[in-house]
Amino acid sequence: MSDSLTSSLGGITLSFYGAGSMAEAILRGLIETRLTTPKNISVLNRQNTDRLLQLEQQYGVVPAATEGLRHEALASADIIILGMKPKDSANAILAMKPFIRPEQLIVSAIAGLSIATIQQLLGNKQPIVRTMPNTSSTIGLGATGISFSNSVTAGQREMTLAIFGAIGMTAVVEEPLIEAVNGVSGSGPAYVYYLMEAMINAGVQLGLSPDAAKELTVQTVRGAAEMVSATGENPGDLRRKVTSPNGTTQAAIETLDQFAFQEAVNKAILRCAERAREMGEAIRAEAVNA
Incomplete structure (x- = not known):
């Protein structure tokens, strides 16, 4: 400090x-x-x-x-x-x-x-x-x-x-951008936890123990975040570097695309920001009537 x-x-x-x-x-x-x-x-x-x-x-x-x-x-x-x-x-x-x-x-x-x-x-x-x-x-x-x-x-x-x-x-x-911050980072940890829940559950379905699935997931998310921070590279560029043509990662990404993964995340963040504005309007209305 x-x-x-x-x-x-x-x-x-x-x-x-x-x-x-x-x-x-x-x-x-x-x-x-x-x-x-x-x-x-x-x-x-x-x-x-x-x-x-x-x-x-x-x-x-x-x-x-x-x-x-x-x-x-x-x-x-x-x-x-x-x-x-x-x-x-x-x-x-x-x-x-x-x-x-x-x-x-x-x-x-x-x-x-x-x-x-x-x-x-x-x-x-x-x-x-x-x-x-x-x-x-x-x-x-x-x-x-x-x-x-x-x-x-x-x-x-x-x-x-x-x-x-x-x-x-x-x-x-x-x-006016505080609601955007709310959508991206304010509620952001919950999105990552939700993703981690899904990764852990899938690992267990494939035969891993719950502890092993959790440890692998935690280290993977931690490592991915650190890679973006340490290299300064765009996450999209890092994703493309590890996605070999016709490989396992490409198969997984294509499956996520079939379920509109990026669109779902985008809509979730927009809805979060919208909900923050709604809450603000409710507080403002209460202040007017106070």
Whole structure:
């Protein structure tokens, strides 16, 4: 970790509003890379105190387990990271509105929740960052799309990139493209797991033990991803290199084509992005009626 990233957080305080798996992945990354110390991180949620105490015991972060402590954590934090469920987000943001200072940075990791909707709920031009991380962040190999509101300062941009750089790679995109990030990488690990399920099941059908099929599949997917990363080559070019004319791989690819494999993946990603937009519209409608 470079000195510039280490110094970018310094004594900055962070409050995680929502203490699920993504919040845990981010705070663990911050602590393990020493971007900040546990005492600078508070965690709060609506009612699951046991979860907050678990995070305190495991990472040393500060649990805001009472209403008074929740209000204090929100009011005093330099950065508030929103990680509640989309269906709960409008009411949660409205509830924290009385405790927000104009200069606080609000970072959302909520699918579908737009910058405009957050600003509408808060009633001001608060500096807001919209992000779309994925579950691989849990092991420090996440991919996070990031968009900034116009009121985010250069220093706040640097802090945001440091935070999400602690759990993987980041890509800064214009906000309308966040749904595309959701479709490709936000939900992307699930597509790969689904493929791996199919590979393991096929291996078992062909006589491999479940353990052997799983180990071979895991190493194959891991190796393929590393090949693309290490060589910098286009996946299509690598695929063609290992597909000998009239060979076994060509027979397999032709079978996938018969079942419109690429078209199915494409439609799945488009539908994922569309669903994110639908969720965002539902949150916006709720904000309008709030």
